[in-house]
Amino acid sequence: MTAMLELNGVSRRFEKKLDGVERLARRLGADLRETCVNAVDTASFTVARGEVVGLVGESGCGKSTLGRMVAGLLPVSDGEIRFEGIDITDARSARAREKRLRIQMIFQDPMSSLNPRMKVADIIGEAAVYHGLTNRQSVADYVDQLLEKVGLDRAFAQRYPHQMSGGQRQRIGIARALAVKPEFLICDESIAALDVSIQAQVINLFQDLRRDLDLTYLFISHDLGVVEHIADRVVVMYLGRIVEVAPTEALFDGPRHPYTQALLDQVPRLGAGRQVFRTVKGEIPSPLNPPPGCHFHPRCPMAGPRCRRDVPRRITEGDHSTACHLHDGGTE
Ligand SMILES: Nc1ncnc2c1ncn2[C@@H]1O[C@H](COP(=O)(O)OP(=O)(O)O)[C@@H](O)[C@H]1O
Numbered sequence: 001m002t003a004m005l006e007l008n009g010v011s012r013r014f015e016k017k018l019d020g021v022e023r024l025a026r027r028l029g030a031d032l033r034e035t036c037v038n039a040v041d042t043a044s045f046t047v048a049r050g051e052v053v054g055l056v057g058e059s060g061c062g063k064s065t066l067g068r069m070v071a072g073l074l075p076v077s078d079g080e081i082r083f084e085g086i087d088i089t090d091a092r093s094a095r096a097r098e099k100r101l102r103i104q105m106i107f108q109d110p111m112s113s114l115n116p117r118m119k120v121a122d123i124i125g126e127a128a129v130y131h132g133l134t135n136r137q138s139v140a141d142y143v144d145q146l147l148e149k150v151g152l153d154r155a156f157a158q159r160y161p162h163q164m165s166g167g168q169r170q171r172i173g174i175a176r177a178l179a180v181k182p183e184f185l186i187c188d189e190s191i192a193a194l195d196v197s198i199q200a201q202v203i204n205l206f207q208d209l210r211r212d213l214d215l216t217y218l219f220i221s222h223d224l225g226v227v228e229h230i231a232d233r234v235v236v237m238y239l240g241r242i243v244e245v246a247p248t249e250a251l252f253d254g255p256r257h258p259y260t261q262a263l264l265d266q267v268p269r270l271g272a273g274r275q276v277f278r279t280v281k282g283e284i285p286s287p288l289n290p291p292p293g294c295h296f297h298p299r300c301p302m303a304g305p306r307c308r309r310d311v312p313r314r315i316t317e318g319d320h321s322t323a324c325h326l327h328d329g330g331t332e
C-alpha cells in the first residue's frame, strides 16, 4: 500500500548572509562567518490515508518548517516529498500544484492569517471560486454550507475577523481551508492560542471533520496531552532531526529515545489535566552550532563516547523506530 504522504530525506537549510556592517567588520579582522541552520535534517516518515500523525518537539526544532515544506509554502533544500505516489517536491510543477491543493495548512493565529478588510463570505469563498469549486452565483450557498460544517451560524458570512472571538476566527480559518476540498490538513499549533475550554471544542471539531470528510492530519503541537488524545502515531523531533516514531500508545507507554523519555518524565500523567512540555534538563543547544554526533548528547544521561562522534541511525523494530545508539549496538 502506498502511503498518502511520504517524506524521503527531506532537509531545509536557512543561510544567514552577512549584512554590510558585518562584511566590513570581517574585512577589519572580526571573526564573522555566514551561518547556516539545518532547520530540518533528512526527515523521513509516512502518513497513511485517514491517519492522524502528531509532530512534537521543543520550540525551534523544525516542526513548522517541516509543515510548511509539506504544504508547499517553503522550498525543500534536499530530499523528496510524495503525495499519493506523485512527486510534489517542486511545488511549481503542474502536477504538484494540483496535488498541493489537496493539502491545506491551518495556522496558530487566525487573526494574522485572515485578511482584516475582507468579510468572512469573501475569505471563505474566494479560493473556492478561483479554483472552480463553485461559481459567483452559488458561492453564498457554498459558504453557508462550510459555516455549518465548522459549527457557525450563516450570519457570520457578513462579519469581519475583528468582530469575532478567537475560537470563531479559528473556525473561519478551518472553513477557508475546507473550501478547496482538501484531503490532508496540516494543523500547526492550531489551538495553542485559544482558551483551554475553546481548545477542547476545536479539537472535537477536527475529530468530527476527520470522520465526516475522511481527512488525514499532520498535527503539530507542543502539547503532549492533546497529541496523546488526537494522534494515532507520533513523530518526535529534536534540533531538526526525527529521533523517534511510534504508535501513540507505544510511545506514551514505552518511549525508547532518551529525549522522548525526558519529555514524558516532565509531564504529570493520569488525571493531572494539562500535559504541556516543561523544560527538559539542560539548555537547547544553538541550532546554528549543534553538537556533533547525536545532537542530544550534552543533555543525555546515557551518553557515551560514540554519541559525541557518530550520528545515530534510525532503527525500526515493528512499527516503532528510534535514532539512538542504545538501540543500535551501544554508546561506547
Ligand atoms: N525563515 C527563516 N529564516 C531563518 N531561519 C529560520 C526561518 N524559519 C525558521 N528558522 C529557524 O529554523 C529553526 C526551526 O524553526 P521552526 O521550524 O519554526 O521550529 P518550531 O516550529 O519547531 O518551533 C529555528 O532555529 C528557526 O530559527
Ligand code: SF4
Binding pocket: 257, 258, 259, 294, 295, 296, 297, 298, 300, 301, 302, 303, 304, 307, 312, 323, 324, 325, 326, 331
Ligand atoms: S545516541 Fe547517545 S546521546 Fe543520543 S540519545 Fe542515544 S544515548 Fe543519548
Ligand SMILES: [Mg+2]
Binding pocket: 063, 064, 065, 189
Ligand atoms: Mg512552530
